[in-house]
Amino acid sequence: MTPLGQRDSRWGNIALGFSNTKIKDFGCVITCIAMLAGTTPDVVNRELKRVGGFANGNLVVWSKIPAAFPQLTFITRSKVYNNDVVKANLPCLVEVDFDNSPNSFGNHWVIYIGNQRLLDPWTGQERSTSSYKITKGYAIVKKKELIEPEPAEPQETPPIPETTPEPIPTPEEVPTDGTDTESVVSRDFVDTTWVPADSGDTTRGMDSSVNPFGGDTPTTQPEAYQEVPIGQLPPKSIVPLETIWRAIINLFRRLLRR
Ligand SMILES: [Ca+2]
Secondary structure, three states: OOOOOOOOOOOOOOEOOOOOOEHHHHOHHHHHHHHHHOOOHHHHHHHHHHOOOEEOOOEEOHHHHHHHOOOEEEEEEEOOOOHHHHHOOOOEEEEEEOOOOOOOOOEEEEEEEEOOEEEEOOOOEEEEHHHOOOEEEEEEEEEOOOOOOOOOOOOOOOOOOOOOOOOOOOOOOOOOOOOOOOOOOOHHHHOOOOOOOOOOOOOOOOOOOOOOOOOOOOOOOOHHHOOOOOOOOOOOOOOOHHHHHHHHHHHHHHHHHO
16 A cells, blocks of 8 residues: 555645545545555545535545445444454554544544554654554445455266166177087188098199199209208309400401491
8 A cells, every 4th residue: 555645735735525625634534545445535536526425515425435436345434443343454444533632623534554553644654553642433444355256166077877888799699509619610620531632633723632742742842942051052154254255346347347
């Protein structure tokens, strides 16, 4: 909160409310409101006039404050000081005796801010609460707290469908009596009966049932598949160099003849 002084030249000589009195002389309340609202006394003066916030010319109507400043809420005004209530509602407007004399009139308003400190619109400064010995009452004008967003409605857990899940399709079962395995393993692979093919039958190709060697299983592999020891590779067929030269010479001779 920024301390403000009612006697500031920027607004001190402005008429308070609808009266002939000046803000500098009687504008302690609107200066306190200005500090709470974060504005200046001339704005408070103008806004309270706009909403009918003055009675008898220059008396602030507490209940009209929120109409002028929606960020403020008027709670109560007591003409008896209660320190516990004030401490529980800081910053709080406190009504004090201006000249510290109970025998003379002179009410004044300040803002208690805690730690025995107050903001005095008369001086425009922060001071000790002991600056004014006599307290006469208080007014609670609260700054509205930042409205917290409404807690979101708890999301209802989506109901679990009671329908039975679709059964996982299983491979089509083949009725069996427990001994028949034909549907699983082809009989061709389980039949251990060796069926010798007719001699000369070639239509079955390399059917394993046919012995391609006609009963005489060779003991040695064909030569082409024989392994050759490393280092003894068969010599490659090389065209003799002499033959190449002769061919070249013959070619030149033919060309020269033309
Ligand atoms: Ca007095």
